[in-house]
Amino acid sequence: MRSARKSRDRSGVLCGIRTSWNTIGDGEFFCEECGGDRNYRRRTGRRRLTLLGVPVxxxxxxxxxxxxAACHTHFGTEALAHPTTSRFSGMLRDAVHTVALAVLxxxxxxxxxxVDTAVTGVRAAGFADCTALQLIELVEALAADTGRFLPDVTSGGAALAIELHEALEPLSPHLATAGRESILLQGARIALADGPYSPAEREVLGTVxxxxxxxxxxxxxxxASARTTSL
Structure with a gap:
């Protein structure tokens, strides 16, 4: 029994598979193992059968x-689809800003x-220097841009939907349900700040x-919940 076990152990040491890695790129990503942003190396490998530690x-x-680069854990290339913390913060900030502009x-x-409700939400999302005047000027500029952003039901609705989808869809897979609902509710609070939803506001919030x-x-x-709360 003992000799047989030694033979198996020896064969495990004598023969094996070794991978030789080659770095083909690098960058920054969100490492799930570390729980934060880290540098990474994109690597390919060649496997070889080894005998007595020598590739044959x-x-x-x-x-x-x-x-x-920190914990040396290997991930599939799909790990790069997860935004870094800084990129995620930027995406969230831009999404809240776009929703606020659309509702206004x-x-x-x-x-x-x-307008003040919109400013509060945009500042909380990361645009600390946002002012009421800035938002008003942006809405006016967008309206002057051939109405492409304003939700004119007959002509601008499709353009508005594109703007909102471009800002929100890339963010959605990385937000829990509560986070996605929070963005919608922020838009609802802006719409309700001066009274019940208008048809145009309902259309925008449905698109959101x-x-x-x-x-x-x-x-x-x-x-409906936001409307009840605002009463």
Missing amino acids: LPRGETGPVIEC AAGGTSSRTA GNALALRVDDTERLL
């Missing part, structure tokens, strides 16, 4: 893999309460819910 026969290629464009900027991959009935439930 090729056994094909492997990879590419993403190797964390739909309801108008004559209500100081609505769709772009955030929320079900239609969930969007309606959230909008």
Whole structure:
């Protein structure tokens, strides 16, 4: 029994597979193992059968893999689809800003309460220097740009949907349901700041819910809840 076990152990040491890695690129990514942004190396490998530690026969290629420069864990290349912390923050900030502009464009900027509510949300998202004047000027500039952003039901609705989808869809897969609902509710608070939803505001908020991959009935439930809370 003992001699047989020694023989198996010896054969495991004598023969094995070794991978020789080659770095073909690098960058920064979000490492799930470390739980934060880290540098990475994009690597491919060649596998070889080894005898007594010496490579003797090729056994094909492997990879590419993403190797964390800190913990050296290997991930599939799909790990690069996860935004870094800094990029995610920028995406979230831009999404909230776009929703605020869209709702103001739909309801108008004559209500100081609505504009101030939008400013509060945009500042909380990361644009600390945002002012009411800046938002008003942006809405006016967008309206002057052949109406491409304003939700004119007959002509601008499709253009507005494109703007919102471009800002929200890349972010949605990386947000929990509560996070996606929070963005919609922020838009609802802006719309309700000066009274009940207008048809144009409802249209915009429905587009926001769709772009955030929320079900239609969930969007309606959230909008109704926000209306009740604001009373």
